[in-house]
Amino acid sequence: MIYLKKLPLLFIILGLKITAIAQVKLPALVGDNMVLQQNSKVNLWGWASPNEKIKIQLGWQNNPVEITANPDGTWKTAVNTPQGSEKPFDVSIEASNKIILKNILIGEVWICSGQSNMYFPVGKEDGTWKTGVKNYEQEIQNANFPSIRLFTVLTKASQKPLDDVTGSWKQCSPSSIKTFSAVAYFFGRDLYQNLKVPIGLISSSWGGTKAEAWTSQTVLEENPDFLPILEQDAKNEKLFQEKLEIYYADLQKERIANNNDISKSQLKRPKKEENKTSYVLYNAMLHPLINYTMKGVIWYQGESNAESAFLYRTLFPAMIKNWRSDWDQGDFPFYFVQIAPHKGQNPDIREAQLMASKSVSNTGMAVTTDVGNATNIHPIDKQTVGYRLALIARSKTYNESNLAYSGPLYNHMKIKKGKIQLFFDDVENGFKKSNEDLKEFEISGNDQIFYPAQAKIDGKTIVVSSSKVKNPVAVRFAWKAVPEPNLFNAENLPASPFRTDDWPTENQKK
Template sequence: MKRILFFLLLLAPEAWANVSLPAILGSDMVLQQQSQVTIWGWANPTERITVTASWGGQPISVTCSDQATWKVVLQTPKAGGPYDITIAADNKIVLKNILIGEVWVCSGQSNMEMTAGGGVKDAQAELPTAYNPKIRFFKITKTAANAPQDNIRGQWATCDSISLKNFSAVGYFFGKKLQNTLNVPIGLIDMSWGGSYMDTWLPEAIAMLYPETRHSAQTMPKVPWCPNKPGVLYNGMVAPITSFAIAGVIWYQGESNRHDAPAYHKLTHLMVDSWRGLWQKDFPFYFVQIAPYTYNGKFQTAAVREAQTKAMDIPKSGMVVTTDLVDNLKDIHPVYKKEVGNRLAGWALAETYGQNVGLYKSPQYQSMQVEGNKIRLTFDNAPNGLQAKSEVLTEFEIAGGDRVFSKAQAKIKGNTVEVWAKDVQKPVAVRFSFRDAPEPNLFSKEGLPVIPFRTDDWDLGLKQ
């Protein structure tokens, strides 16, 4: 009898949960300016919830569904604050010190995840003067799940020496540049997992949609530091925040997908398309090309970089090149991240916010012309010409019809480069920095490194 009474008490309305919110909605957060933002949560079925924002407008009321969920949509003003939001039902929640500004997701694997506390030297130098009340951080706790989740773990924090120490250094420098230039509050959501595969960041059904992406998903190596099942990081870390309005995404990942580089281009398209669909916004997506590192293979990383370059065919996307930002080719984690974040911010400021930031795109191979025993290469994004950072240009190779590449000599002529080799009299193809750990020295006059490339499409011998 006592057990029956206890069970009935559990079912009584008084025993049900009070109105509650997901972790991403909290005091100190930043909401996307001039947007329709969703405020949502849980309560008793049929309970009446009223949401009031201190920036004005009428309170909005809604009745909780029979699934014990509710949501309302608020129109945010121009950047500013601080504001409060009150959620009133049988109980009351007041979210305080809310700013309105620009919100960006910072995602990827370890090079996005790396922090000042994890050894990022230029982020360590920021710690003494890090306090900035107009930059707010939300670091999502690592969570993998077999089905989409409705909540995450984490909380909003104001940027200071304590919160910065354990936040994405790339994300911080990106956000700091935006905040200094735009003079609006910046919210940064760190959604990263070291060693993670792209296949785990998109819905499993999407990852398995095409033969090439299905092969990648089914052949992810098993490692002790991250899961290798498609979709599980999407389920645990992405799905719970897709109702939270954002401006865009920055992404630094790709090293782990060396196992199937040919699939990476398609995977990137699928991930961006699926995320944009889930957020119901065609947001910008700016990403970092993986840095040189001495791997075991010759072309695996080069092929990933090539796939990343091709992924710039995604609308509203852009890529940062990092071939010049490596201090140790035997360290997969370059310890300087400030310039990476600044270059990402250059893309965002120019393309998303219409700011005049000068040249922000790396020179990119456009075309080639055979001229006797030489090949002349032309480049986009080099309006003022090219420069070498040392006397002899490095990382050029040239091949004839036998497809055997030889180390080449190269000479800059304006925004073109002539390439030749004594033992290749009838050249047909050129490669530049097309290996795992290149050390190129070809830049635009503005100091941005040329994107690695090859003019051929010959089989690289990578297994699929």
């Protein structure tokens, strides 16, 4: 009888467990306040009991969507979205339980990723950032755009691909914008003001990180070019383990010397910089996003790859191809920032980025030679950076007519009577006129010794010469860590640094 009395309780407990298991669950990205990509088939996904029936009611259509969870408990479906508008919708997802997602908007969605200059927030963060962006107090006060929605992915590293992130969608307001990516916000704000549709911005970035951390393990392991990266990871791991062994050995010595009392020990356990290891950020901060249907990506990174800039020529395009393959949305727009002047950088990394902009389809590059800071790797003028990225998107993605989005880009040269004539793209309306002489041009003969050069505007070309080089063969422009060039097109967009030669540089020789 005792056992019979316990049976109903047992059934109740089992019933609760079954109900808990059967409940439909959603990833962090699929939540209140989200923006779904307009005029598209967008993914909704999550978890449920194996083979469970799920009904989805979309606020913009009458007929529900009915699906069945997979045998492993996962589910995903693609639903049609209408034209973007600021009308909010609800979405209900029902199985054994019911989830109602509120205040959903339809518009344009962009992934915003990279290292610290993308992570850099609009406002100050105590202990992390000494300053906010330029005029940050005014920018925060004016950041009242409820149709711009913000999602910040919590920083995390993982050796294995994850299925979810930590974060939530927030409406853009003075309180929510303080800690959000400044470049992403200024980019999104410009799009919103010009496109007149809601904008969803997903910020997934982490300071000090390399491109290989944002690239999948498979891509890195299958390309022999990237073997040095994986070898360096192995060396770093070995060095960390050696430091760890020394730490524990010293700690044991202290324990013995102090009768097991180590409460006053001054020893510090070695800290492993997990975010600098290959593929760990791809696994934790990118892989969980790939189901989310979006329009494109903006990217601000490269500082941490400067010392291996020659390898970045291959790595960066491989990373872009990796992301495009995983999202399975074709060659979606991928717009990025060329590294700003700083004493710790080099011209080779800017060249690698310039090469990517020319060789990888549907990309665009925002040049920042005029908004850098020689002593601060985090320049505070993020407004200009976001604006220039938005110019690219508005022209190339949203087909805004007669909109210049790029500064002069070197195309080819001709040698004429002891001078070199340079030809450029993106100078349809010519160069910006200035009373100053053009700066940062150098010229060389076959001896590969470069001398400061005179440079003059000749129509839509630049003619470069020097009395010290009678038979010139090559020109370099802004080819240094901290250039201060003054070459702009008529639309006031700066020219990218470049060189006409392909001689091995000091960085490349390393």
